[in-house]
Each structure stands twice: as structure tokens, then as C-alpha cells.
Amino acid sequence: MFEEIAPVFRELYETTGINFVFLYDPFEWERLFEGIVLSLQLIVACLTLSIIIGIIGAWAQGAQSRLLRTVVAGYIQFFRNTPPFVQLLFFFFGLGAFTPQIDAGGYYEPVISAFGWAVIALGCFGGAFNVEIFRSGIEAVPTATKEAADALGYTRLGSYIHVILPLALRICLPALNANLISLLKTTSLAYAISVPEVTYAANQIWSDNINVAEMMLVLFLYYNIVVAILAWGMHKLERRLSLPGYGR
Amino acid sequence: MSRPPYLDPGLDAAVRQVHRRSRETHPSLLSSLPLWPGCALILILAASITAAEAQTTGDPGVSGPIETLLQWMPFILQGFVLNLVMSFLAMMLATVFGLFLGLMQISVISWVRRISWFVTQIFRNTPWLVILFAIIFLSPSQISIAGETYFISGWIKATVGFSLPVMANISEIVRGAIRSIPDGQWESSESLAFSRMQTIWMIILPQCVKRMIPPWMNWYAILTLSTPIASILGVQEAVGNAQAAMEAAGAREELLIPFYGSIMLLFFAYIYPIARLTTRLERRYAVRI
Numbered sequence A: 001m002f003e004e005i006a007p008v009f010r011e012l013y014e015t016t017g018i019n020f021v022f023l024y025d026p027f028e029w030e031r032l033f034e035g036i037v038l039s040l041q042l043i044v045a046c047l048t049l050s051i052i053i054g055i056i057g058a059w060a061q062g063a064q065s066r067l068l069r070t071v072v073a074g075y076i077q078f079f080r081n082t083p084p085f086v087q088l089l090f091f092f093f094g095l096g097a098f099t100p101q102i103d104a105g106g107y108y109e110p111v112i113s114a115f116g117w118a119v120i121a122l123g124c125f126g127g128a129f130n131v132e133i134f135r136s137g138i139e140a141v142p143t144a145t146k147e148a149a150d151a152l153g154y155t156r157l158g159s160y161i162h163v164i165l166p167l168a169l170r171i172c173l174p175a176l177n178a179n180l181i182s183l184l185k186t187t188s189l190a191y192a193i194s195v196p197e198v199t200y201a202a203n204q205i206w207s208d209n210i211n212v213a214e215m216m217l218v219l220f221l222y223y224n225i226v227v228a229i230l231a232w233g234m235h236k237l238e239r240r241l242s243l244p245g246y247g248r
Numbered sequence B: 001m002s003r004p005p006y007l008d009p010g011l012d013a014a015v016r017q018v019h020r021r022s023r024e025t026h027p028s029l030l031s032s033l034p035l036w037p038g039c040a041l042i043l044i045l046a047a048s049i050t051a052a053e054a055q056t057t058g059d060p061g062v063s064g065p066i067e068t069l070l071q072w073m074p075f076i077l078q079g080f081v082l083n084l085v086m087s088f089l090a091m092m093l094a095t096v097f098g099l100f101l102g103l104m105q106i107s108v109i110s111w112v113r114r115i116s117w118f119v120t121q122i123f124r125n126t127p128w129l130v131i132l133f134a135i136i137f138l139s140p141s142q143i144s145i146a147g148e149t150y151f152i153s154g155w156i157k158a159t160v161g162f163s164l165p166v167m168a169n170i171s172e173i174v175r176g177a178i179r180s181i182p183d184g185q186w187e188s189s190e191s192l193a194f195s196r197m198q199t200i201w202m203i204i205l206p207q208c209v210k211r212m213i214p215p216w217m218n219w220y221a222i223l224t225l226s227t228p229i230a231s232i233l234g235v236q237e238a239v240g241n242a243q244a245a246m247e248a249a250g251a252r253e254e255l256l257i258p259f260y261g262s263i264m265l266l267f268f269a270y271i272y273p274i275a276r277l278t279t280r281l282e283r284r285y286a287v288r289i
Helices: A001-014 A027-063 A066-080 A084-100 A114-140 A143-151 A156-193 A199-208 A212-241 B007-023 B036-055 B067-104 B110-125 B128-138 B156-177 B183-191 B197-234 B239-250 B253-285
Strands: A101-103 A108-109 B142-145 B150-151
Touching: A027 A066, A027 A114, A027 A156, A027 A212, A084 A114, A084 A143, A084 A156, A084 B197, A101 B197, A114 A156, A114 B036, A143 A156, A143 B110, A156 A199, A156 A212, A156 B110, A156 B128, A156 B197, A199 A212, A199 B128, A199 B239, A212 B110, A212 B128, B067 B110, B067 B197, B067 B239, B067 B253, B110 B142, B110 B156, B110 B253, B128 B156, B128 B197, B156 B197, B197 B253, B239 B253
Parallel strands: none
Antiparallel strands: A101 A108, B142 B150
């Protein structure tokens, strides 16, 4: 496949100067492909962590303990009202400088890699919004339903897992959808801490080959396609899980 | 306080008690953004700076992290002013172009509608960093007008780059707000012989303003919080200046937390009041069904 299209794009470059170098140079193709794979891994990891944080945080916000509620509220306000880019730098450089190092055979490597810090920082950032989103869903669950669960002898955690959360998730899906798409786009910031994801890879390719416009087109296409896939999937989920009797 | 006359006082009190109880069991933080997270953040930051100070070796020749931070604070604040300038200018551009893009999305001409929809989606679904790269590298860095050459500096390009995604989102806000106006308004203005142009500018848009203000402010906050990304491209705003300052002060590890922490504090102090005001307005202008 690669051998077949390579001459076409090489000739395109030689005749017009339009340089899709990754389509005829195996080395650049490898670089871009690895960037795309890493970017997808980063996206999946960040979205998953943010959803987990959202679910746990929303549960903690309804807790009896005042301290727990206070901590969650502080966490939300901190991550919502400071620049995500500085959060990333703060985590990676600030906290990264104090994490222990492990022996990696002759040289020392930090326990948490740049990729790890990107997942932690961006996951916490997206999670702060998800907590609010899940909480709004939980508040929309009718009180009668909660009381019915209480009356049936569910514990607080039990009714949260088996009754409230399944309903709340379905109610807040549209808002969650919007936030996950926004978080997906924010993962490109990992570029700043040298995580070799797709933006970083494209940057390296255009630095070596001076084909900024072509690589920019690739980035635009990549992100629009990934966002479209996520939006399509979430939309399908939304329609499938829509609560009968709510909305239209 | 006026009380609906048709409610008897006993029932009224009972209703209010139920309301109060539901507020107690579901403490809604969004409806009353408290002041204390700001204070807590200041305390945490102060603690971390003190911890950093305690970690220093105490060389007589080297100043401690706090001293270094204070020394460089004017330089960082100077950068922060550029963040604010970029946010103001980008928001102005985004509002004007977003309004027109949004109006194009409800045009009666189908190709105008399609193009504006496409532009909106492209800029909404692409990361800010990628848009910024595209503007910085693909736009000319100097232009000649009437024989004179003008250089376009990085921060101006970055401002344009920031305005594009916000423009696309404002376009969606405008479209959504116009769609939320009841059809009756369009029909009655048509029956009063207003043209389509007059209907939009004199009847529909004025009613949209109230609904658009909270999301518009929300996007202003998001925009301001994104301006530090410009430092990746060498714009000398708060983060870029802080990094340069840390470099100049010997690139010591104990400086990292105080410097980045103080930048977060600067942004928090500026954005938090805006966020509070936004939630207040959101509640006041909420469409009640």
C-alpha cells in the first residue's frame, strides 16, 4: 500500500512543491503514526480519568462530611479558574521535580513520565468540570426516586451506584459530551511538556521538511475527525439512553 | 417581601421549609460561588512557598525563593498585562466576527448557511494550539502598505489566533439565542411590515442580549485562561516572562512551585470574580419555564 502511493506523492512534491513527506518517506510516516497512536492513548487516558474523578467527586459533594465537600469545592474552583496550560507546567515541572527517581539501568528516570503528568494534569482539569456536570445530573434525579431507594433499604453508596448514578448519567450526557470534546482538544497542550503526540510529531516533521501548511492540514483533519468520531459516538449513546418521558 | 395572596400562610411556610431542606441536602455550590476557595488557595500557595524556602540550602550568596519571586514580580506583572490586553482585543474581534458568523448561520441563502456552519465547526473542533500554530506560521510577518513595511509582532498574531475559536463559539451562542426566541416575535414583526433585516436587528437581537451575556462572559474567562499558551510561540506574556526570570535566577528547582503558583494566583484573582458574576447573571437571566 505504502509502496504504491509513495511514488505518486513524491512526484506531487517534485512537480508542484506540495510536500506530504510522510506519504513517501517511511521514517516520517513512522513518526507521524506513532504521534497519532500516542495522541489517541492520551485522549483515552485523560477522558477516562476525568470521568472517574467526576463520578467520585460528585458523590463526595453530596457527602455528610463538611470537610470532604469543602475539599471537592476547592478542587473544582482551583482547576476551573486557573489556566490549564500553567496547571500542566506546574504539575510537570513543579511537582515533577520532587517525585522520586528510579534506577533505569545506569541513568535515573522519574517515576511519573511526561505522559503520566499530562494524563494527571489534564484529567484533573477535565474532572473538575465533570464533577459539576454529574452533580447537576444528580440534582435532576427526582427526590421521590431517591426516597424510594432509601425506603427499599439501600445504603447511601448503594443507592448512588444502583439508582441515582445510572439516571444522573443519562440526564447529563449532553453536557458531558461537550466537556469531553473540549478536553480532547486540550490534550494537544501536552506538546508543551514534550509528550511526542501528534502535534509534537507534526511540529518535528515540519521543522525538518519546511512543509508547515501540509502538516497543518493534517493536524486540522486529525482533530476534526477524532472530534467527529467522539461526538458521533456520544450522540448515539445519548439517543440510546435517552430517558423516556424527558425532553422531546 | 411580597407573598402570593392565594397561598395561605401555613402552606407558604411549609413550602419554604421544603425548599430550605432541599437546599441543605443538595448544597449547590454553583448557585453561590463562595469566596473562600480563593483564600484557601492563597494559604496553600503560601505554605508551598514556605516549604520551598525551607528546602533551600541557605547559601549566603543565593537569595531565597520568596526574595527572588518578589524581585521578579514586576517583570511577571508586565507580562500579565499583555495577557489581559490580548484577551480584550481577541474578545472584541471574536464578538464582532462571531455575531456576523452566527447571523450567517440563520441566513435564508443556503450556501451562506453552509459555509458559515463549516467555518464554525472547523474552528470549534480544532485545538487552540493548532490554530495558533497555523496563524503564526502561515500568516505573513510583515506587510507593505503604500510602500511602507509594517512588522506584525507575535502577540498580535496570537491575539488573532485566540479570537478564531472564540468567534466560532460565539457564533453558536448567537444562533442558539436567536433560535430560543419564540416564533411569535418573528410573525408579529412580519405582520407589522418589518423587513427581515429590521426584524433581526431591532426585535430579535435586543431580546437575545440578556441570554447571551452569561455564556459570552464564560467564553471571555476561557479565552483569558488560554492566553498563556502564547508563551509556547515566544510571546512575552506572564508565563514566558516567568520562565525567563527563572532562567535568569539560576534555573533552580525550588523556584518552580513559587513562580508557577503565583501565576495561577494572578489568573485566579482576576477570573474568579468574573466567574462569580457570570453565575449570578446566569441565575438572574435563566429562562423560567
